[in-house]
Amino acid sequence: MKRTFIALILGLVCGVAAHLAWFGVRHPAPVYDLESQLAWMKSDFHLNSAQLARIRALHEQSRPRMVALAREVARMRREFSAIEETRQKAGEVDFVKVSRFVVQQRVLDHECLDSARQLVAATAEILTPKQRDQYLAMLTPAIQAAVGGSLN
Amino acid sequence: MPPPNDPRDPLDFLFERWRDAAPEPSDNLESAVWRRIAANENPTGLRRGWFATVEAIFARPSFTAAFVVGCVLLGLLLAETRVSQMQAKRSVQFVQSYLRQIDPQLDGVEGSASAESVSIQP
Numbered sequence: 001m002k003r004t005f006i007a008l009i010l011g012l013v014c015g016v017a018a019h020l021a022w023f024g025v026r027h028p029a030p031v032y033d034l035e036s037q038l039a040w041m042k043s044d045f046h047l048n049s050a051q052l053a054r055i056r057a058l059h060e061q062s063r064p065r066m067v068a069l070a071r072e073v074a075r076m077r078r079e080f081s082a083i084e085e086t087r088q089k090a091g092e093v094d095f096v097k098v099s100r101f102v103v104q105q106r107v108l109d110h111e112c113l114d115s116a117r118q119l120v121a122a123t124a125e126i127l128t129p130k131q132r133d134q135y136l137a138m139l140t141p142a143i144q145a146a147v148g149g150s151l152n
Numbered sequence: 153m154p155p156p157n158d159p160r161d162p163l164d165f166l167f168e169r170w171r172d173a174a175p176e177p178s179d180n181l182e183s184a185v186w187r188r189i190a191a192n193e194n195p196t197g198l199r200r201g202w203f204a205t206v207e208a209i210f211a212r213p214s215f216t217a218a219f220v221v222g223c224v225l226l227g228l229l230l231a232e233t234r235v236s237q238m239q240a241k242r243s244v245q246f247v248q249s250y251l252r253q254i255d256p257q258l259d260g261v262e263g264s265a266s267a268e269s270v271s272i273q274p
Contacts (some may be wrong), residue, residue, distance in 0.1 A: 001203075004210040007219060015223030022231035028242040031249050040246050059253070070256035112257035119254045142247045 034059055045131045054126045062119050069112055076105055116143070 031040045038059075042052050079101060087093050120139060122134045158165070178184075209215050 001207060003216075007210045007216045009211065010157050010216075011220045011223035015227035016221050017227070018224040019227035019231040022228050023234055024230070026235045028235070028239050031242055031246045033249075034253060036252060037246060037250050040242065044243075044246075062254070066254065073256045109257055112255050116251075116255035138243070138247055139251070142251055 018130075041135075045134055047127075047131070051126050055123055057121055058119065058126070061079065062115070065115060069108070069115060073112070074106055076101070076108055080105075 028043075029036060029039065031037055033058075038052060038056055041047055041055065047055070083098060083101060085092070120136075120143075126137060127135055210219070
């Protein structure tokens with residue numbers, strides 16, 4: 001009886017230990033910022049050090065422009081909120097303001113999309129054909145969905 | 153059927169016929185009956201038999217070793233399954249966060265982020 005009990009406990013302990021050890025070693029880290037994204041790309045696309053360095057430099061170089069665009073997007077959203085608030089409170093619509101806003105929004109949409117496309121294309125240039133296929137296969141559906149969403 | 157002028161009870165006739173046709177009871181009938189009575193009165197006997205079987209199996213070192221190895225393999229399999237599931241989630245998470253990183257306009261793709269939560273910081 002004691003021997004059976006020991007064997008059962010030993011099996012359970014070994015199984016749990018193997019599970020935890022394997023999961024601890026292999027579990028993917030969360031992806032939330034550029035560093036973790038690069039780490040994810042490195043492990044998933046099997047990037048070498050040179051590729052990683054070039055992709056890192058590319059993304060860091062594009063950062064100031066991205067920040068400027070992000071600020072512009074935030075400003076446009078605030079402006080839209082103000083227009084909407086005025087419409088709801090006063091019941092009036094300043095059509096000149098709205099049309100100017102729509103034009104600006106369209107220009108900003110194109111700028112953002114162009115910027116993203118350029119960055120994706122430049123990154124893809126650094127990758128090998130196999131890595132590029134994987135990278136684009138991962139991003140293309142999401143970009144297409146986003147473009148479709150922004151056009152609607 | 154009994155003859156019409158037979159004074160005996162009709163049941164006696166039937167019993168006589170049954171005695172002629174019925175087989176002789178086996179020698180161990182009594183012991184078999186007592187065994188079944190004992191089994192009904194003590195249902196843990198069966199369980200004890202099951203435990204004894206398990207114990208006999210685990211008494212073999214080769215089976216114990218195989219059992220432990222099986223547990224380890226099962227643990228690894230379950231861990232790998234979890235890793236695969238997490239990998240798929242991380243893949244989606246990577247695409248979402250990467251798109252937010254490269255295009256502030258796309259932060260609403262999943263309808264969760266606002267312009268202020270764009271991860272690009274000056």
